[in-house]
Amino acid sequence: MTGLFQHATAVHRTRGAELEPSTDVRAGVPTDMSAEASFDAMVQPGWDIGGNANGGYLLAIAGRAMVEVTRRPPLTITAHYLAPAPAGPCSVDVALVRAGRRTATATASLRQGGGEGGREVIRVLGTFAEQSDDGPVFVAGAPPPLPPYEECVEPAQPHEGPRPALNERLAVRLRPGDDGFREGRPTGTAEIAGWFAFADERPVDAIGLLLVADAFAPAVFNTELPVAWVPTLELTVHVRGVPAPGPLRCVFRSRFVHGGLLEEDGEVWDAGDRLVAQSRQLALTPR
């Protein structure tokens, strides 16, 4: 399957041993097997807010390179954000930490600028495994109640400045009222909810979920905090399922804003009422 998002996060191996999945990773290997590989990729234009690529998009690029090495989709992945990334070439260095029978752990470093003078943009640590349907089910939660997709609203044009290019790539629809902050009418609750889909209606895979986790405006925009840049320090995403086809219901909430920092928790639910991703980030409070 090829398409807009897969193209946008394409990675090309430039060095490092090709693992033989039948004899190495899939069959289980000694816990200290090491494997490293480097990839070239592009931070494509159009995945940015104000010229700097979306943090979830950058995580998706790194995640796709890590999948090439671990041969499994992401299960839990954490990125620490070191520098903003404009559109342009980047490299992703992946190192396998441990490959077991079911899970594989790896690190990645996404850099721009190349060579010694290059700049590291994100450092990533993740554990990768196929989803399973095993075991007991205990769910204390439900998808956010939302009007149908067609009755939700496109993210509004910001009051000042250009429309975020990201909005052209995505077909996000917000719960009516949740982007009133653009017009100076925040709801007063640090929550934002809505539907997520790609503009080209492509299904959201495990890599796509990494983008979903950072694709909405910050929930704190619905408080009295200023609507300004919220720099993410760290984003962790748990991928809990492969989404069923159809738009995803998402809700993001911030509960603890103090000390110049805020956390934001996200839930992503699929059309089958299954939680497919959970996210948490720590960010600097907007000034």
Place this chain on the structure above:
Amino acid sequence: MTGLFQHATAVHRTRGAELEPSTDVRAGVPTDMSAEASFDAMVQPGWDIGGNANGGYLLAIAGRAMVEVTRRPPLTITAHYLAPAPAGPCSVDVALVRAGRRTATATASLRQGGGEGGREVIRVLGTFAEQSDDGPVFVAGAPPPLPPYEECVEPAQPHEGPRPALNERLAVRLRPGDDGFREGRPTGTAEIAGWFAFADERPVDAIGLLLVADAFAPAVFNTELPVAWVPTLELTVHVRGVPAPGPLRCVFRSRFVHGGLLEEDGEVWDAGDRLVAQSRQLALTPR
């Protein structure tokens, strides 16, 4: 300040440049400055459950070594668990990823067994910074309602097997009823709450909070799931403040158990009703 826990997580630098904080890290350095250092430490006996060291305790050892390199306390730190760790010597290799004016990001690898035949126990990625009192405050949450410390109960002796050694180090007191699962009377809600203190009444610092985040029995023990080993795959802790003196109020909840995996969310509140840590882990469902 020295004491039981600081001793228990002591690290001794064995190689790597000593940074000059006045000229390097604290003053801000180029984003690609690299610094590596190695430390010897001990996984002390008595911090284990059934012979394998507690995951939060291991994270605290790695975190203390990372503080030596970054010269700052932890802000957000993620560990991926690779192998169980019995008591005995370990090494921690720390590499600085980036040091900025306020924050510094580093990785760590805790290993046992030494040399090429050694085994990596945890891989850690964290960002470190002093806490600040800056900025707006917006809190949608409150400490868990608990009876006074004296009216809460010591964690019960497990029905079978030895008492966890960890219980001797800590003075945890559980909300009455929350450990009824030991006697086959789970509450039915995947939640466990109580007070945390060290047995020697030592104050809990930022490193101590990393232990607190994993010091309670799994919340799912209060459901119909089996009371058995819950192997943590990944644990992320946000340190949101330095605790005021006195026991800490803690609550841990699991909301999403499916696909052989569970998440557990924790909150740690100090005597001043301030959230001082937030945690989330992804673990394998007990069998």
